[in-house]
Amino acid sequence: MVAIATDRLTKVFPDGTVAVDEVTIEAASGEFLVLLGPTGCGKSTILRLVAGLEEETSGHVLIDGRVVDRLSAKERRVAMVFQDYALYPHLTVAQNIGFPLRAGYEASAGTESRVAEVAEHLGVHDLLHRLPGHLSGGQRQRVAMARAIVRKPQAFLLDEPLSNLDAGLRAELRADVAGLARRLGVTTLYVTHDQTEAMTMADRVAVLRRGVLQQVGPPAEVYGDPATLFVAAFLGTPRTNLLQGAIYVEPERTVIDLGSQLLELPPSDALAHHHNDRVTVAVRADALQPVPDGSAQGPFLRGEVRLVENLGHEALVHLDTGIVPTPIEESRLEHPDTGQHLADVIAEDPPVGRPFRQALARMMPHARQESPGPATARTEYGFYPVYDAELSDQPPLGDVVVRVPAPVLPRRGEPMTVRVDVDRLMLFDRGGHRIRTS
Ligand SMILES: Nc1ncnc2c1ncn2[C@@H]1O[C@H](COP(=O)(O)OP(=O)(O)OP(=O)(O)O)[C@@H](O)[C@H]1O
Structure with a gap:
């Protein structure tokens, strides 16, 4: 697996919004790094910059130590999962999961067995012939995850993948998603504004405010030894x-x-x-x-x-x-x-x-x-x-x-x-x- 890093990464949108402000951060190979912060703090923009879906204003994205600023999203070989899991409604679960393979990124010979293998990993092997409309929210999100990992990506970029689910399901999937990433050893950047998700899933948490990185560290350290007032206030219930x-x-x-x-x-x-x-x-x-x-x-x-x-x-x-x-x-x-x-x-x-x-x-x-x-x-x-x-x-x-x-x-x-x-x-x-x- 690969390390994912940003070096003084900055994104200023044409209207002057500074969404990401000189953020330097590194997820080590196989690490589960959570980007945490309130709405609008720049989490998704960082993810999109790493994925190559957005162009940085200055600074760099590095995958395995190599600057990838000029590589297209496809060439970066990272898998992104969004909160609105956007499955193709007319394709079965098996077809949805296998879609990236059929789309020509990989040889298609082993498609079926790869789909079965990934479906097994995500616990959706019994649902392969169903259409997305006949699945629960949690099942759909598992299928979206399966589709993301089917190409054996170098890294996972997950943007609030659980936020559309109810509380019970979120708690269940929290453990599943973190467990899966660790089993596969895939370097993961996970975006959330939910401190419980961050604290329970992360190897390390990076707290952001208004595009500026506040602190990075293991959950217990960020909670127990906050570097800024914002981090102290943002983490902990009650406030x-x-x-x-x-x-x-x-x-x-x-x-x-x-x-x-x-x-x-x-x-x-x-x-x-x-x-x-x-x-x-x-x-x-x-x-x-x-x-x-x-x-x-x-x-x-x-x-x-x-x-x-x-x-x-x-x-x-x-x-x-x-x-x-x-x-x-x-x-x-x-x-x-x-x-x-x-x-x-x-x-x-x-x-x-x-x-x-x-x-x-x-x-x-x-x-x-x-x-x-x-x-x-x-x-x-x-x-x-x-x-x-x-x-x-x-x-x-x-x-x-x-x-x-x-x-x-x-x-x-x-x-x-x-x-x-x-x-x-x-x-x-x-x-x-x-x-x-x-
Ligand atoms: N295309 C755009 N043009 C102008 N401003 C934008 C654009 N996309 C995002 N922004 C702004 O950049 C800032 C960061 O947005 P971003 O979506 O990265 O935040 P976020 O932390 O992911 O928020 P959320 O948790 O609500 O998704 C926000 O102020 C947002 O309004």
Whole structure:
């Protein structure tokens, strides 16, 4: 089998859309690499560029170390399967599977036995004489897979092949597809926006956002040690708690001011030069553990139970902590600013009026205030979270979600204290990049 690679691959469409932005990535021979990201992040375009169905604006595609930019889709010998499995409705399953062989890419002598062999692999050997219209969605997708592998491709390119199927079938086929690719040892690029698919099927996951590669690694690594705020937020159910805060480094301790509460961390040399920095604290629901009030050792958060989602074996408890969340969709994550610039703007007394000035002032950890400020509780460190004061005088609801095992469930309105597992607490700077704490 062959390795598939891209080297600073870029695709800009004629209307100016940058769909793929300098993506360098490699799937080793026989590897199952999943491209994961939200809709529009460029996954399908990468696949189409690798397949030769789209021409790159710059950069290269390499198959087995050889640049294939000038080879046609046929010459690249990769098999692509799309979500809408496009079988020929008037041909039987056997004819559909055998179609690529009859279309003249291979000698046709062994067609029948090859079709039978592949149908066996995919578990559709009993259906060879049926028409696609008489198959279930899952069976059709298996036939599409069979048709893709019948020519013994050098690689599989699978574009959300399971997304048209219902949840049960998807789970079943997930295991089948990954198992088949591994049995055949075919290098596979698999596109999905479904994190469960990515985590369960991949040898490695490549997370993309707006055409830019965020991180590549084994599923456990990408989940447990995300490089960017986007990756931390995108992976994990329920969504990772993202809290606005600022770091204050003192000789004996490091404090993260969350606006309404303080988190005290052990002193850390790694954080020394982040004093005064605005950060996002990311902490997953299962890194928070309810403890009896007053007994908490180490950092903890307090709140009032606002909602209990009982899932049977456990519950997700929404805790109103008064902490303002970081909105992950905000462009701030793509366009980091230093805060210094804002300080200058405030100092220059902009002529745009008092509301604008106040809004800017709220964005600064230590900006001087001319009004009482927002209705957030304040700490002695004086950190103000960011929110759009033009839209609302109140900060957005800052629920922290905690995973609580059943059956001991709290009730709405009860106070709750949760211990924060410091080893699983993650900090990100204003550009969304990880700040290592050790
Ligand atoms: N032919 C085209 N012309 C202009 N823009 C395009 C074209 N094809 C795709 N795009 C844009 O390029 C970006 C990436 O699209 P792409 O289909 O690769 O995303 P995706 O991650 O596969 O999304 P999805 O999960 O919805 O399929 C999107 O903003 C899309 O609108």
